[in-house]
Amino acid sequence: MDLSVSGSVVEFSAPVDRGAAGLARDFVRKTLVDLGYSGDHSDVVLVVSELVTNALRHTATSPVLRLLGDGGRLRIEVADGSVVLPRPRLAATSGGWGLQLVQRLSETWGAYAERGSKVVWCEMVAGALPVAS
Numbered sequence: 001m002d003l004s005v006s007g008s009v010v011e012f013s014a015p016v017d018r019g020a021a022g023l024a025r026d027f028v029r030k031t032l033v034d035l036g037y038s039g040d041h042s043d044v045v046l047v048v049s050e051l052v053t054n055a056l057r058h059t060a061t062s063p064v065l066r067l068l069g070d071g072g073r074l075r076i077e078v079a080d081g082s083v084v085l086p087r088p089r090l091a092a093t094s095g096g097w098g099l100q101l102v103q104r105l106s107e108t109w110g111a112y113a114e115r116g117s118k119v120v121w122c123e124m125v126a127g128a129l130p131v132a133s
Helices: 020-035 041-058 098-105
Strands: 008-013 064-069 073-080 108-114 117-125
Touching (some): 020 041, 041 064, 041 073, 041 117
Antiparallel strands (some): 073 117, 108 117
């Protein structure tokens, strides 16, 4: 686990229903202001929406969203009850582009198994340009 991000940690447990991603987006918008994050808030909201939606789509558990950061750097983590680690798809006709989007908008991302669950994470840096792939 990369611990290069410092600052406050906040957590949100999303419900297992169709409104979960929207509630997570609302939580993130408020939290980014509270953390004083100076990067692109819309990119963060989009990444969180993708990670939470993926957790809901591929598991039957309530995802837990954690944000750690400050004005210049942000770590996003989404934990769920599956040990199956995600991998970006090369092509998809229905969905499947979420992790490619996360990869493009974040400085780095990854996933790890943890006590019968997994955590998908990424780090975003204020002022950083998205990595072209």
